[in-house]
Amino acid sequence: MMISGAEIVIRCLQEEKVEYVFGYPGGSVLHIYDALFKQDQVKHILVRHEQAAVHAADAFSRSSQRVGVALVTSGPGVTNTVTGIATAYMDSIPMVVICGQVPTQYIGQDAFQECDTVGITRPCVKHNFLVKDVKDLALTIKKAFHIAATGRPGPVVVDVPKDITAQMCEFDYPKTVQMRSYNPVVKGHLGQIKKAVQILQEAKRPIIYTGGGVILSDAAEKLTQLARKLNFPVTNTLMGLGGYPATDRQFVGMLGMHGTFEANNAMHYADVILAIGARFDDRVIGNPDHFGSEKRRVIHIDIDPSSISKRVKVDVPIVGNVTDVLDEILKLLDGGFKTDPEVADWWKQIDEWRGRDSLRYKQGEHIMPQYVVEKLYEVTGGDAFITSDVGQHQMFAAQYYKFDKPRRWINSGGLGTMGVGLPYGMGVLLANPGAQVACVTGEGSIQMCIQEMSTCKQYELPVKIINLNNGMLGMVRQWQEMFYSKRYSQSYVTSLPDFVKLAEAYGHVGMRIEKPEDVEPALRKAFTEHKNDLVFMDFIIDPGANVFPMVAAGKGLTEMILAEDL
Amino acid sequence: MRHIISILIENESGALSRVAGLFSARGYNIDTLTVAPTEDPSLSRMTILTRGSDEVLEQITKQLNKLVDVVKVVDLSEAAHVERELMLIKVRATGKDREEMKRMADIFRGRIIDVTESTYVIELTGASSKLDSFIAALDAGLILETVRTGVCGIGRGDRILKV
Numbered sequence A: 001m002m003i004s005g006a007e008i009v010i011r012c013l014q015e016e017k018v019e020y021v022f023g024y025p026g027g028s029v030l031h032i033y034d035a036l037f038k039q040d041q042v043k044h045i046l047v048r049h050e051q052a053a054v055h056a057a058d059a060f061s062r063s064s065q066r067v068g069v070a071l072v073t074s075g076p077g078v079t080n081t082v083t084g085i086a087t088a089y090m091d092s093i094p095m096v097v098i099c100g101q102v103p104t105q106y107i108g109q110d111a112f113q114e115c116d117t118v119g120i121t122r123p124c125v126k127h128n129f130l131v132k133d134v135k136d137l138a139l140t141i142k143k144a145f146h147i148a149a150t151g152r153p154g155p156v157v158v159d160v161p162k163d164i165t166a167q168m169c170e171f172d173y174p175k176t177v178q179m180r181s182y183n184p185v186v187k188g189h190l191g192q193i194k195k196a197v198q199i200l201q202e203a204k205r206p207i208i209y210t211g212g213g214v215i216l217s218d219a220a221e222k223l224t225q226l227a228r229k230l231n232f233p234v235t236n237t238l239m240g241l242g243g244y245p246a247t248d249r250q251f252v253g254m255l256g257m258h259g260t261f262e263a264n265n266a267m268h269y270a271d272v273i274l275a276i277g278a279r280f281d282d283r284v285i286g287n288p289d290h291f292g293s294e295k296r297r298v299i300h301i302d303i304d305p306s307s308i309s310k311r312v313k314v315d316v317p318i319v320g321n322v323t324d325v326l327d328e329i330l331k332l333l334d335g336g337f338k339t340d341p342e343v344a345d346w347w348k349q350i351d352e353w354r355g356r357d358s359l360r361y362k363q364g365e366h367i368m369p370q371y372v373v374e375k376l377y378e379v380t381g382g383d384a385f386i387t388s389d390v391g392q393h394q395m396f397a398a399q400y401y402k403f404d405k406p407r408r409w410i411n412s413g414g415l416g417t418m419g420v421g422l423p424y425g426m427g428v429l430l431a432n433p434g435a436q437v438a439c440v441t442g443e444g445s446i447q448m449c450i451q452e453m454s455t456c457k458q459y460e461l462p463v464k465i466i467n468l469n470n471g472m473l474g475m476v477r478q479w480q481e482m483f484y485s486k487r488y489s490q491s492y493v494t495s496l497p498d499f500v501k502l503a504e505a506y507g508h509v510g511m512r513i514e515k516p517e518d519v520e521p522a523l524r525k526a527f528t529e530h531k532n533d534l535v536f537m538d539f540i541i542d543p544g545a546n547v548f549p550m551v552a553a554g555k556g557l558t559e560m561i562l563a564e565d566l
Numbered sequence B: 001m002r003h004i005i006s007i008l009i010e011n012e013s014g015a016l017s018r019v020a021g022l023f024s025a026r027g028y029n030i031d032t033l034t035v036a037p038t039e040d041p042s043l044s045r046m047t048i049l050t051r052g053s054d055e056v057l058e059q060i061t062k063q064l065n066k067l068v069d070v071v072k073v074v075d076l077s078e079a080a081h082v083e084r085e086l087m088l089i090k091v092r093a094t095g096k097d098r099e100e101m102k103r104m105a106d107i108f109r110g111r112i113i114d115v116t117e118s119t120y121v122i123e124l125t126g127a128s129s130k131l132d133s134f135i136a137a138l139d140a141g142l143i144l145e146t147v148r149t150g151v152c153g154i155g156r157g158d159r160i161l162k163v
Ligand SMILES: Cc1ncc(C[n+]2csc(CCOP(=O)(O)OP(=O)(O)O)c2C)c(N)n1
Pocket: A389, A390, A391, A392, A393, A394, A416, A417, A418, A419, A441, A442, A443, A444, A445, A446, A468, A470, A472, A473, A474, A475, A476
């Protein structure tokens, strides 16, 4: 039977078992929206800005094992998605973005709402396609899902001209795709894995350093088994939080610019680093020359060969899917493995570093942001999904909410995009209905996608917005305080709206919390009495609170500024 | 170090901009780039002359391999290979210079492929260094126009780049 291109798009989504599409209609996608209207298997979430559609689809992926999907119109619809696509790309999040395009014969003529979608998105997608023939449409969408979710995942854009959505064609959804140019490696090289196990056996001051790759590969359980067997300390990157249970004794905390004293020291002084699905990012290792000054051996497991030996020279590269490689390592360990007895001394050293208690902070008359996150952890039983924006509040959430499970910490690590928090909350709730979801944000970031409170009303998405309101672009202010002699250039947010009234205007519940003793009761109220409401909790916090420890730009990992130094 | 990278890539529209975009986004340099379909019209072969340390070259090949459309990548200069470049050069050929130009073209085994009363177009192929020497050997004031294809190369003997 012949069906239209628009119907083919929807049928493909049905075949992919897509439950939700996040989108916004417009001229070039009218046929697709019409096809959407005529069925009810694929549900549509109408956002208030295309950027939010992409962020929500991204969080849908991050918080589940499914691929998020966004649908937007040509021109401004597409340009509005770019921040969201780049955000997903930097964190390797699988996602498919379907964009309308002007009719084929108008392309290149500066037609109304035309833009070079493939050109604009090329540097921030894993791959993109412009469909030129309705006969290629189904296969292209199949390829898009395949490419997005396999290998090192990432966003894929499919640009569909309007005339193609009107043309008629037989629908035949391919079961599999073969691409001679795209065959990601899965299994690691056994010889390399054996070499790695030998080195692990010899390690005296080992560390397991893991990143987002563990989460994306659903390898958290395997990682835990491995770490327990080895009795090695584990540190996570910002993207890797939840990959290893944070409440476990072997966990030394997050590392990097705002990592713990013990994590950064253990990383720096380790004689063997087992890096898993992490990429030695500049925010993680600090000054590369300082980091390179220690002699050590590095084993690096990653699905992307280009992440290996990019910033730090690696001795044993293992290219493969993290879960598969960890599986092989575990098998080899079963053949008899002894952790070096000197590792016991290493643990003593680590416990001494731990004794510095680098996340300690002083309570004052104002609410401290750290305290809010600690209470949030208690009230939610440590089991909530926490989305975040970008700034001090993000670091406080990462440091003080102890993530025991993967896919619970949802934030923009690579691109550092302010504004993701609220749409991330929407995506998480749709992928995990009934879950407790809190968006830890700041008064700067929340205003970048605040219009989504309206979407939350329409679809009854009870995100708890934890606004750590310091009246400042706090992270900017912190740098200005420390490195620009307190010249607070444009980091002061004046004329803030009354967030309580604003929440109420959108039909939600608003609360303002100004005293430390009110923090816990307010949170309890929000998560019990207002379980099913979106609650905007405006916490008026100490405007001077800073994030510590801190490795300043250009400094080495061990050259941390601690709160106690000040 | 000078390297010649050969790439087999799906002959899709936009393939060239993916490769060129990668080089500019990551700050790799392109000295020359040539591209044309192969005997199998669904594949293009691209040759890029670039420069960089071993680490940079390792990243270039890894990043190229990551492009979804790229089928194969080799660094030709890692082993025995032959390379050629084609140049067309238009020179002033009047008076005593006319004879001199003909002589220079012969010495460099070039061919004169267009003749007017006052100009020659000379075709020259060879290693890039030979083309450079030819230009250097001419009186700069007599060169009207040059166009070069950029390097293309192929492995020697059994070294074959195919899918
Ligand atoms: C879209 C975007 N613009 C600018 C920045 C730079 N930036 C990083 S943190 C920050 C301040 C964030 O302020 P707020 O949301 O109030 O959080 P706080 O640091 O005060 O907790 C800014 C401007 C960014 N990360 N993203």
